[in-house]
Amino acid sequence: MDQDLQLSLANNAKEWLALSLSISSAEKEAFSKVHDGFFTTYGANFMAHVYRTTFEQMLQSMPDVERSKLLTTFQHAMDQAIDNHYSTMPS
Numbered sequence: 331m332d333q334d335l336q337l338s339l340a341n342n343a344k345e346w347l348a349l350s351l352s353i354s355s356a357e358k359e360a361f362s363k364v365h366d367g368f369f370t371t372y373g374a375n376f377m378a379h380v381y382r383t384t385f386e387q388m389l390q391s392m393p394d395v396e397r398s399k400l401l402t403t404f405q406h407a408m409d410q411a412i413d414n415h416y417s418t419m420p421s
Contacts, residue, residue, distance in 0.1 A: 369377050385404075389397055 365377075368380070389400065392400065
């Protein structure tokens with residue numbers, strides 16, 4: 331492969347990366363608007379049900395190793411949230 335072709339491919343890869351990042355930002359913003367709208371309209375209990383259903387569906391389609399990583403991360407986040415909750419409560 332000559333140097334011009336390598337440079338062209340490298341530039342193309344950089345452009346695709348930039349595009350994917352901009353799409354991700356746009357998708358993140360769109361998700362935030364939808365999420366916040368549902369949260370405001372239907373409340374925390376509704377959203378907790380949505381989160382749980384999504385989490386359960388994700389776990390069903392994941393390989394065992396990835397499922398274990400996600401559950402470990404979830405447990406860590408729950409432990410930290412519980413610790414934070416009780417550390418900020420008045421005695």
